[in-house]
Amino acid sequence: MHRFANPTRFMRLSAALLPWTAGAALALIAAGLYLGLFGSPADYQQGESVRIMYVHVPSAWMAMFCYTFMAGASAVGLIWKHPLADLAAKATAPVGACFTLLALITGSLWGKPMWGTWWEWDARMTSVLVLFFLYLGYIALINAFDDPTRGLKAAAILALVGFANVPIIKFSVDWWNTLHQPASVFKAGGPSIDPSMLAPLLLMGVGFTVYFLWVLMLRLRTEIVAAKVRALRLRQVRSGAPATPSGATPLGAKG
Amino acid sequence: MDRFLSLVGRDLHLAQRHGFDSLLVVVFFIIAVVLFPFGVGPEPNILARIAAGVIWVAALLASMLSLERLFQTDYEDGSLELLLLAPLPLELVVLAKVAAHWLTTGLPLIVAAPLLAVLLNMNGAGFAVLVAALALGTPTLSLVGAVGAGLVLGSRRGGVLLSLLVLPLFIPVLVFGVGAVDGAIGGFAFRSPLLILGGMLLAALALCPWASGAALRQALG
């Protein structure tokens, strides 16, 4: 039973883990950046511009990973009614949206020297763009209600509906793309990737994942503290004690 | 089944008593399409090239506009609570409301579409496929939209929010709807996009009433 889900365990665990994730994320990303910028060769076709890959590809991975994580957390929240899962989904959304935006912008910066245009309506970029819209819809829905738990529940359903749609959207964008542009100028990455390029890529990928956990814990702690603040304000209102001036707080639905 | 039909009948009856406000959606559809020649110029070749896409995009926007009211009035006047408590599955209630919504908005769009195709100088080969694709696609739009309409109940800014939630989910219907028409005009296969549209309709029929029901339950809980 998680009815009165007790966040103290999470608070204790995350407090212990925070410094470690922070250190690991910084170290991994720093190592990845170093290898990516200094320790890896330029591509024989793409020259130095291939280095954009070391931020672009991990961002795109994280864009997908965060959405999957968000949908999974939403499912846990809907099925087992675990409030921490709902909050985790909520805390993930802005991080995922940031990674998606980065994937789009760095992709565009990579596309300009490679394809000659800032934006190519190729299947991958287009489906990432749609993914970005899905994130925006989720964030907008979760913030659209005066009662925070109401937004969490609605957004959880949306996350699952969106997740079910991701493969359909991907499929239709692929189909549409082959119909409209039979041959793409750019063949992604080539058949195999040199180990000297794989190392920074993987370092950045793992680094971004640990960074995500770091920010997720920070945001989740914020949500829990904010819930406590709301609970205290509610008690203040009910007991008739004088309210402290700062910030109005939405109250739960009336009984 | 009787109860299902009486639910559909009630919504149709309500639409009729409201003087078929929903037909305004068709007027919007026509105006939106008519704007394009002013925007891109009156050259027949260009218009013919973009006709299918313009008609589909306008149909998407038109059916989205009308979705906001799908559950809203019943939510505001307390009818939705009573429908939730009616002795029939909530999924059927959703399906009945979607059916009535499609009959009052989707169907008129299909009727108006060939007329607009003429205005846009669309190749005659595309007409029948356009109607078929709309007939398969617009019910899917209503079904997917019903999920969004349930989710935004009681939120601030329901209408704008609904479009943000629902339009990305409409993209597959748009892709295959336009694909079928362009295929018919260009002389290549239009059967497979039509079949995919049909498949999406079946999947939406199976899943959306359920998701929409879950949305309604949490909206009233």
Add this chain to the structure above:
Amino acid sequence: MENLSQLLEMGGYARFVWPSFGLTLAVLVGLLVVSRRALKGAEAELAALQSAIPGRLQPADTADEA
């Protein structure tokens, strides 16, 4: 010195490579700063409220489940 300028030039792709890395770092650092600040703000508000409410030191909501 030559190495550095070579690095900065990025084989002529400098204006694509550096913005990519710069923007990525800026967004990630920005997200982190915003998240941390929100946490500090919430914690400060909680502390202010807890000291403003007389009586129990430990609020009921951190107590174990009933």
Add this chain to the structure above:
Amino acid sequence: MDRFIGHGLTCIRGERLVFSGLGFTLESGGALVLTGPNGSGKSSLLRLMAGLLAPAAGTLTWNGEAVASDREAHGGRLHYVGHLDAVKPVLSVMENVAFWANLRPGGGPAAAEAALAVFGIEHLAGVPGRFLSAGQRRRVNLARILAAPAPLWLLDEPTTALDRAAVATLEAAIASHRQAGGMVAAATHTPLSLGSAQTLDLGAFETEVAA
């Protein structure tokens, strides 16, 4: 003999724990009056009993069977009157009542007509809902529950906007419903005289705020 039992019910609305550990037993012919200050959860309990809200903990059973296991069956055996009257402004009084009656077993136009007569609004049968006063709308909503039989009535402030005479009519309707083996749960802060009713004071189940 039907039995409707709630056990160990906990209700959380938003982030507020409204009540916890609440129980009740209703049997055929019984009545339960919910009292308590504003926000103590009278409406929430009625919505919980109707199945509109899921309890955060605890069970609701009807003749020993969990209510949550078959929502449609539970919906079929209850009438719920909430704060809103569910009267469509463009439909006539008769159409409004007949629609809800037709959705349920044992309801129909004849029963709808009789129900209108009970509440003294048969002369309004052809009038569209938008012309009705608040009191008339409330009577239309109450006529709805007479138009199709259901053993359990859940009434949330049913006397709102009603005059003395209409309240007396409602009391008589409830009495005959109970005589026929029905049961009633009602939240009210105006006195509604129900003979031999149990009273449940929700103020007693009020709990500290939950996070």
